[in-house]
Amino acid sequence: MPLLSRELYKYPLYLILHPFNGFWELKYERSRKLNLIISFAILFLLIVMKIMQTQYSGFLVNIVYPDSINSLMESLYVIVPVLFWCIANWSLTTLMDGEGKFVDIFTSTCFALVPLLVIQFPWIGLSNLISLEEVSFYHFFSNVSVLWCAYLLFVGNMTVQQYSPSKTIGTIILTIAAMAFMAFLCLLFFSLIQQMFAFVQVIHQEIVLRR
Template sequence: MPFLKDIKYSLHVAMHPFDGFWDLKYENKGKLRMALGILLALTLTMIVKRQYVGYVVNYNHPLELNSINELKYIIFPFLLWCLANWSLTTLMDGEGKFAEIVITTGYALLPLILINIPNILLSNVITLREASFYHLLDALATLWFVWLLFIGTMTVHQYTVLKTITTMLLTLAVVGIIIFLGLLFFNLIQQIVSFVYTVYQELSLRG
Protein backbone atom coordinates (compact mmCIF):
# COMPACT_ATOMS: atom_id res chain seq x y z
CA MET A 1 0.00 0.00 0.00
CA PRO A 2 1.32 3.49 -0.90
CA PHE A 3 0.40 4.88 2.54
CA LEU A 4 2.37 2.21 4.39
CA LYS A 5 5.27 2.77 2.00
CA ASP A 6 5.20 6.50 2.77
CA ILE A 7 5.20 5.82 6.52
CA LYS A 8 8.11 3.39 6.14
CA TYR A 9 10.10 5.96 4.18
CA SER A 10 9.39 8.72 6.73
CA LEU A 11 10.74 6.45 9.48
CA HIS A 12 13.78 5.75 7.29
CA VAL A 13 14.39 9.50 7.01
CA ALA A 14 14.14 9.89 10.79
CA MET A 15 16.61 7.06 11.43
CA HIS A 16 18.94 7.61 8.45
CA PRO A 17 18.62 11.31 7.57
CA PHE A 18 21.61 11.55 5.23
CA ASP A 19 20.36 8.74 2.98
CA GLY A 20 16.72 9.67 3.46
CA PHE A 21 16.99 13.32 2.51
CA TRP A 22 19.31 12.49 -0.38
CA ASP A 23 16.66 10.16 -1.78
CA LEU A 24 14.05 12.85 -1.13
CA LYS A 25 16.05 15.35 -3.16
CA TYR A 26 17.31 13.21 -6.03
CA GLU A 27 15.03 10.15 -6.12
CA ASN A 28 11.76 12.03 -5.48
CA LYS A 29 10.81 9.62 -2.69
CA GLY A 30 9.43 12.33 -0.42
CA LYS A 31 5.71 13.02 -0.77
CA LEU A 32 4.00 16.33 -0.11
CA ARG A 33 0.90 14.54 1.15
CA MET A 34 2.98 12.68 3.73
CA ALA A 35 4.71 15.87 4.89
CA LEU A 36 1.35 17.59 5.36
CA GLY A 37 0.01 14.44 7.03
CA ILE A 38 2.87 14.57 9.54
CA LEU A 39 2.12 18.26 10.14
CA LEU A 40 -1.56 17.46 10.79
CA ALA A 41 -0.65 14.53 13.06
CA LEU A 42 1.74 16.75 15.03
CA THR A 43 -0.96 19.40 15.43
CA LEU A 44 -3.38 16.81 16.83
CA THR A 45 -0.64 15.38 19.05
CA MET A 46 0.17 18.81 20.50
CA ILE A 47 -3.51 19.51 21.16
CA VAL A 48 -3.79 16.20 23.01
CA LYS A 49 -0.53 16.91 24.84
CA ARG A 50 -1.66 20.30 26.10
CA GLN A 51 -4.95 18.89 27.34
CA TYR A 52 -4.20 15.38 28.56
CA VAL A 53 -0.57 15.36 29.69
CA GLY A 54 -0.21 14.31 33.35
CA TYR A 55 -0.97 16.93 35.99
CA VAL A 56 2.59 16.59 37.36
CA VAL A 57 4.03 18.25 34.25
CA ASN A 58 0.94 20.01 32.90
CA TYR A 59 1.22 23.76 33.40
CA ASN A 60 -1.82 24.52 31.25
CA HIS A 61 -5.39 24.94 32.41
CA PRO A 62 -7.36 22.45 30.25
CA LEU A 63 -10.60 24.43 30.54
CA GLU A 64 -8.93 27.54 29.10
CA LEU A 65 -7.44 25.78 26.05
CA ASN A 66 -8.90 26.33 22.60
CA SER A 67 -8.03 23.56 20.13
CA ILE A 68 -8.54 25.81 17.10
CA ASN A 69 -6.38 28.48 18.69
CA GLU A 70 -3.63 25.88 19.19
CA LEU A 71 -3.22 25.57 15.41
CA LYS A 72 -1.27 28.83 15.28
CA TYR A 73 1.50 27.32 17.38
CA ILE A 74 2.20 24.57 14.82
CA ILE A 75 0.90 25.39 11.34
CA PHE A 76 1.67 29.11 11.35
CA PRO A 77 5.37 28.71 12.35
CA PHE A 78 5.69 25.83 9.85
CA LEU A 79 4.44 27.96 6.97
CA LEU A 80 6.52 30.95 8.07
CA TRP A 81 9.68 28.84 8.24
CA CYS A 82 9.13 27.37 4.77
CA LEU A 83 8.34 30.76 3.24
CA ALA A 84 11.28 32.50 4.93
CA ASN A 85 13.71 29.70 4.07
CA TRP A 86 12.63 29.65 0.43
CA SER A 87 12.86 33.45 0.13
CA LEU A 88 16.29 33.51 1.73
CA THR A 89 17.86 30.55 -0.06
CA THR A 90 16.69 31.88 -3.41
CA LEU A 91 19.13 34.75 -2.81
CA MET A 92 21.85 32.45 -1.45
CA ASP A 93 22.12 30.03 -4.37
CA GLY A 94 20.03 27.35 -2.67
CA GLU A 95 18.96 24.47 -4.90
CA GLY A 96 15.82 23.59 -2.96
CA LYS A 97 12.41 24.30 -4.45
CA PHE A 98 9.56 25.50 -2.23
CA ALA A 99 7.83 22.10 -2.37
CA GLU A 100 11.08 20.38 -1.36
CA ILE A 101 11.48 22.73 1.60
CA VAL A 102 7.91 21.97 2.72
CA ILE A 103 8.48 18.22 2.38
CA THR A 104 11.84 18.36 4.17
CA THR A 105 10.45 20.41 7.05
CA GLY A 106 7.41 18.15 7.32
CA TYR A 107 9.49 14.97 7.50
CA ALA A 108 11.77 16.58 10.11
CA LEU A 109 8.75 16.98 12.42
CA LEU A 110 8.27 13.22 12.79
CA PRO A 111 10.38 12.80 15.99
CA LEU A 112 8.06 15.20 17.80
CA ILE A 113 5.26 12.69 17.20
CA LEU A 114 7.29 9.54 17.82
CA ILE A 115 8.44 10.74 21.23
CA ASN A 116 5.50 12.88 22.35
CA ILE A 117 2.86 10.14 22.06
CA PRO A 118 4.57 7.73 24.51
CA ASN A 119 5.66 10.73 26.58
CA ILE A 120 2.02 11.73 27.07
CA LEU A 121 1.25 8.24 28.36
CA LEU A 122 4.35 8.32 30.57
CA SER A 123 3.37 11.67 32.08
CA ASN A 124 0.18 10.15 33.50
CA VAL A 125 1.99 7.50 35.55
CA ILE A 126 5.12 9.31 36.79
CA THR A 127 5.58 11.05 40.12
CA LEU A 128 6.95 14.54 40.71
CA ARG A 129 10.44 13.11 41.31
CA GLU A 130 10.31 11.31 37.96
CA ALA A 131 9.20 14.39 36.01
CA SER A 132 12.80 14.91 34.84
CA PHE A 133 12.42 11.85 32.57
CA TYR A 134 9.47 13.52 30.84
CA HIS A 135 11.42 16.75 30.29
CA LEU A 136 14.45 14.79 29.07
CA LEU A 137 12.36 13.02 26.42
CA ASP A 138 10.84 16.36 25.47
CA ALA A 139 14.31 17.82 24.96
CA LEU A 140 15.45 14.78 22.97
CA ALA A 141 12.45 15.14 20.64
CA THR A 142 13.34 18.79 20.01
CA LEU A 143 17.02 18.03 19.41
CA TRP A 144 16.15 15.17 17.06
CA PHE A 145 13.83 17.49 15.11
CA VAL A 146 16.50 20.23 14.86
CA TRP A 147 19.07 17.64 13.73
CA LEU A 148 16.79 16.35 10.97
CA LEU A 149 15.92 19.89 9.90
CA PHE A 150 19.62 20.72 9.74
CA ILE A 151 20.48 17.65 7.62
CA GLY A 152 17.43 18.21 5.43
CA THR A 153 18.26 21.87 4.83
CA MET A 154 21.89 21.07 4.06
CA THR A 155 20.94 18.30 1.62
CA VAL A 156 18.07 19.97 -0.20
CA HIS A 157 20.06 23.18 -0.82
CA GLN A 158 23.44 21.47 -1.21
CA TYR A 159 25.06 23.73 1.37
CA THR A 160 28.13 23.26 3.53
CA VAL A 161 27.73 22.79 7.28
CA LEU A 162 28.64 26.40 8.06
CA LYS A 163 26.39 27.83 5.36
CA THR A 164 23.51 25.64 6.57
CA ILE A 165 23.87 26.91 10.14
CA THR A 166 24.07 30.50 8.88
CA THR A 167 21.03 29.99 6.67
CA MET A 168 18.94 28.51 9.48
CA LEU A 169 19.80 31.39 11.82
CA LEU A 170 19.03 33.92 9.09
CA THR A 171 15.75 32.11 8.39
CA LEU A 172 14.74 32.63 12.03
CA ALA A 173 15.62 36.32 11.65
CA VAL A 174 13.50 36.57 8.48
CA VAL A 175 10.60 34.86 10.31
CA GLY A 176 10.88 37.54 13.00
CA ILE A 177 10.89 40.29 10.37
CA ILE A 178 7.81 38.83 8.65
CA ILE A 179 5.96 38.65 11.97
CA PHE A 180 6.95 42.24 12.80
CA LEU A 181 5.84 43.56 9.40
CA GLY A 182 2.62 41.55 9.64
CA LEU A 183 1.76 43.00 13.05
CA LEU A 184 2.68 46.47 11.79
CA PHE A 185 0.43 46.04 8.75
CA PHE A 186 -2.56 44.81 10.76
CA ASN A 187 -2.07 47.59 13.30
CA LEU A 188 -2.06 50.13 10.45
CA ILE A 189 -5.21 48.61 8.96
CA GLN A 190 -6.87 48.70 12.38
CA GLN A 191 -6.03 52.39 12.78
CA ILE A 192 -7.33 53.20 9.30
CA VAL A 193 -10.60 51.34 9.95
CA SER A 194 -10.94 53.10 13.30
CA PHE A 195 -10.32 56.50 11.67
CA VAL A 196 -12.84 55.86 8.88
CA TYR A 197 -15.43 54.70 11.43
CA THR A 198 -14.85 57.81 13.54
CA VAL A 199 -15.27 60.09 10.50
CA TYR A 200 -18.44 58.21 9.55
CA GLN A 201 -19.87 58.70 13.05
CA GLU A 202 -19.04 62.42 12.96
CA LEU A 203 -20.72 62.87 9.58
CA SER A 204 -23.75 60.86 10.72
CA LEU A 205 -24.20 63.03 13.82
CA ARG A 206 -23.89 66.26 11.84
CA GLY A 207 -26.26 64.99 9.21
Protein backbone atom coordinates in the same frame (compact mmCIF):
# COMPACT_ATOMS: atom_id res chain seq x y z
CA MET B 1 -3.82 2.68 0.01
CA PRO B 2 -1.78 -0.15 1.64
CA LEU B 3 1.34 1.28 -0.02
CA LEU B 4 0.54 4.76 1.31
CA SER B 5 -0.11 3.36 4.79
CA ARG B 6 3.28 1.63 4.82
CA GLU B 7 5.02 4.74 3.45
CA LEU B 8 3.35 6.92 6.09
CA TYR B 9 5.22 5.29 8.95
CA LYS B 10 8.03 3.32 7.32
CA TYR B 11 9.92 5.97 5.34
CA PRO B 12 9.72 8.80 7.93
CA LEU B 13 11.18 6.42 10.52
CA TYR B 14 13.90 5.38 8.07
CA LEU B 15 14.71 9.03 7.35
CA ILE B 16 15.10 10.14 10.97
CA LEU B 17 17.47 7.22 11.60
CA HIS B 18 19.41 7.61 8.33
CA PRO B 19 19.06 11.35 7.60
CA PHE B 20 21.76 11.77 4.94
CA ASN B 21 20.50 8.91 2.77
CA GLY B 22 16.90 9.69 3.65
CA PHE B 23 16.94 13.35 2.60
CA TRP B 24 18.89 12.51 -0.56
CA GLU B 25 16.28 9.96 -1.56
CA LEU B 26 13.51 12.37 -0.55
CA LYS B 27 14.67 14.93 -3.09
CA TYR B 28 16.16 12.93 -5.93
CA GLU B 29 14.67 9.43 -5.92
CA ARG B 30 11.11 9.62 -4.61
CA SER B 31 7.80 10.87 -6.01
CA ARG B 32 7.16 14.49 -5.01
CA LYS B 33 3.42 13.84 -4.98
CA LEU B 34 3.80 11.01 -2.48
CA ASN B 35 6.23 13.09 -0.39
CA LEU B 36 3.71 15.93 -0.27
CA ILE B 37 0.89 13.61 0.83
CA ILE B 38 3.05 12.22 3.66
CA SER B 39 4.21 15.74 4.60
CA PHE B 40 0.63 16.98 4.97
CA ALA B 41 -0.17 13.85 6.99
CA ILE B 42 2.77 14.58 9.32
CA LEU B 43 1.62 18.19 9.68
CA PHE B 44 -1.92 17.05 10.47
CA LEU B 45 -0.64 14.59 13.10
CA LEU B 46 1.46 17.37 14.65
CA ILE B 47 -1.67 19.53 14.93
CA VAL B 48 -3.59 16.66 16.53
CA MET B 49 -0.72 16.05 18.95
CA LYS B 50 -0.55 19.74 19.88
CA ILE B 51 -4.27 19.85 20.64
CA MET B 52 -4.11 16.61 22.61
CA GLN B 53 -1.11 17.87 24.61
CA THR B 54 -3.05 20.90 25.80
CA GLN B 55 -6.15 18.87 26.63
CA TYR B 56 -4.92 15.54 27.94
CA SER B 57 -1.39 16.02 29.34
CA GLY B 58 -0.96 15.49 33.07
CA PHE B 59 -1.47 18.48 35.34
CA LEU B 60 2.18 18.33 36.44
CA VAL B 61 3.39 19.27 32.95
CA ASN B 62 0.36 21.02 31.46
CA ILE B 63 0.55 24.78 31.99
CA VAL B 64 -2.51 25.59 29.85
CA TYR B 65 -5.76 26.44 31.63
CA PRO B 66 -8.43 24.04 30.21
CA ASP B 67 -11.07 26.72 29.68
CA SER B 68 -8.67 28.82 27.58
CA ILE B 69 -7.90 26.09 25.04
CA ASN B 70 -8.61 27.08 21.44
CA SER B 71 -8.08 24.32 18.88
CA LEU B 72 -7.78 26.81 16.03
CA MET B 73 -5.00 28.70 17.80
CA GLU B 74 -3.24 25.44 18.69
CA SER B 75 -3.34 24.51 14.99
CA LEU B 76 -1.86 27.88 14.04
CA TYR B 77 0.97 27.34 16.56
CA VAL B 78 2.03 24.41 14.36
CA ILE B 79 1.21 25.68 10.88
CA VAL B 80 2.55 29.24 11.12
CA PRO B 81 6.13 28.38 12.26
CA VAL B 82 6.41 25.72 9.54
CA LEU B 83 5.20 28.14 6.85
CA PHE B 84 7.41 30.95 8.15
CA TRP B 85 10.43 28.64 8.13
CA CYS B 86 9.74 27.40 4.59
CA ILE B 87 9.04 30.87 3.16
CA ALA B 88 12.04 32.48 4.87
CA ASN B 89 14.39 29.63 3.95
CA TRP B 90 13.21 29.52 0.33
CA SER B 91 13.53 33.32 -0.02
CA LEU B 92 17.10 33.29 1.29
CA THR B 93 18.37 30.17 -0.48
CA THR B 94 16.99 31.43 -3.79
CA LEU B 95 19.37 34.40 -3.43
CA MET B 96 22.23 32.18 -2.18
CA ASP B 97 22.37 29.71 -5.09
CA GLY B 98 20.43 26.99 -3.29
CA GLU B 99 19.17 24.04 -5.33
CA GLY B 100 16.04 23.33 -3.31
CA LYS B 101 12.59 24.33 -4.53
CA PHE B 102 9.85 25.41 -2.13
CA VAL B 103 8.23 21.97 -2.24
CA ASP B 104 11.59 20.36 -1.36
CA ILE B 105 12.01 22.67 1.63
CA PHE B 106 8.45 22.02 2.79
CA THR B 107 8.70 18.23 2.57
CA SER B 108 12.14 18.07 4.20
CA THR B 109 10.90 20.34 7.02
CA CYS B 110 7.84 18.19 7.71
CA PHE B 111 9.89 14.99 7.66
CA ALA B 112 12.42 16.58 10.03
CA LEU B 113 9.63 17.12 12.61
CA VAL B 114 8.82 13.40 12.91
CA PRO B 115 10.84 12.99 16.18
CA LEU B 116 8.29 15.25 17.87
CA LEU B 117 5.60 12.69 17.03
CA VAL B 118 7.72 9.67 17.88
CA ILE B 119 8.84 10.95 21.28
CA GLN B 120 6.25 13.44 22.50
CA PHE B 121 3.06 11.66 21.44
CA PRO B 122 3.48 8.71 23.84
CA TRP B 123 4.27 11.14 26.66
CA ILE B 124 0.77 12.62 26.46
CA GLY B 125 -0.54 9.50 28.15
CA LEU B 126 2.56 8.84 30.25
CA SER B 127 2.44 12.37 31.69
CA ASN B 128 -0.72 11.37 33.57
CA LEU B 129 1.12 8.52 35.29
CA ILE B 130 4.36 10.20 36.40
CA SER B 131 5.09 11.68 39.80
CA LEU B 132 6.61 15.07 40.56
CA GLU B 133 10.09 13.51 40.82
CA GLU B 134 9.69 12.01 37.33
CA VAL B 135 8.73 15.25 35.56
CA SER B 136 12.40 15.75 34.70
CA PHE B 137 12.19 12.68 32.43
CA TYR B 138 9.30 14.31 30.54
CA HIS B 139 11.30 17.49 29.96
CA PHE B 140 14.44 15.51 29.08
CA PHE B 141 12.72 13.56 26.32
CA SER B 142 10.97 16.71 25.07
CA ASN B 143 14.36 18.42 24.77
CA VAL B 144 15.78 15.36 23.01
CA SER B 145 12.98 15.47 20.43
CA VAL B 146 13.59 19.19 19.78
CA LEU B 147 17.36 18.70 19.41
CA TRP B 148 16.79 15.73 17.12
CA CYS B 149 14.50 17.87 14.94
CA ALA B 150 17.09 20.67 14.86
CA TYR B 151 19.74 18.18 13.68
CA LEU B 152 17.41 16.82 10.99
CA LEU B 153 16.57 20.36 9.83
CA PHE B 154 20.30 21.02 9.51
CA VAL B 155 20.96 17.84 7.52
CA GLY B 156 17.83 18.32 5.42
CA ASN B 157 18.71 21.91 4.56
CA MET B 158 22.28 20.97 3.72
CA THR B 159 21.19 18.07 1.49
CA VAL B 160 18.31 19.81 -0.28
CA GLN B 161 20.30 22.99 -1.00
CA GLN B 162 23.62 21.21 -1.58
CA TYR B 163 25.42 23.52 0.85
CA SER B 164 28.52 23.03 2.95
CA PRO B 165 27.99 22.64 6.74
CA SER B 166 29.22 26.20 7.45
CA LYS B 167 26.98 27.73 4.77
CA THR B 168 24.04 25.69 6.09
CA ILE B 169 24.58 27.05 9.61
CA GLY B 170 24.75 30.60 8.26
CA THR B 171 21.58 30.05 6.23
CA ILE B 172 19.71 28.68 9.26
CA ILE B 173 20.72 31.70 11.38
CA LEU B 174 19.56 34.06 8.62
CA THR B 175 16.32 32.05 8.26
CA ILE B 176 15.56 32.43 11.97
CA ALA B 177 16.27 36.17 11.73
CA ALA B 178 13.97 36.42 8.68
CA MET B 179 11.24 34.53 10.58
CA ALA B 180 11.50 37.01 13.45
CA PHE B 181 11.21 39.90 10.98
CA MET B 182 8.18 38.27 9.32
CA ALA B 183 6.54 37.77 12.71
CA PHE B 184 7.17 41.44 13.54
CA LEU B 185 5.59 42.57 10.27
CA CYS B 186 2.56 40.32 10.84
CA LEU B 187 2.07 41.66 14.37
CA LEU B 188 2.42 45.21 13.06
CA PHE B 189 -0.11 44.52 10.31
CA PHE B 190 -2.69 42.96 12.63
CA SER B 191 -2.16 45.77 15.15
CA LEU B 192 -2.82 48.31 12.39
CA ILE B 193 -5.95 46.46 11.27
CA GLN B 194 -7.17 46.30 14.88
CA GLN B 195 -6.64 50.05 15.30
CA MET B 196 -8.48 50.74 12.03
CA PHE B 197 -11.48 48.68 13.18
CA ALA B 198 -11.42 50.45 16.55
CA PHE B 199 -11.34 53.84 14.76
CA VAL B 200 -14.27 52.90 12.50
CA GLN B 201 -16.19 51.64 15.53
CA VAL B 202 -15.63 54.92 17.38
CA ILE B 203 -16.76 56.93 14.34
CA HIS B 204 -19.86 54.73 14.04
CA GLN B 205 -20.71 55.26 17.71
CA GLU B 206 -20.27 59.03 17.35
CA ILE B 207 -22.66 59.11 14.39
CA VAL B 208 -25.25 56.98 16.20
CA LEU B 209 -25.08 59.11 19.38
CA ARG B 210 -25.46 62.38 17.45
CA ARG B 211 -28.64 61.13 15.87
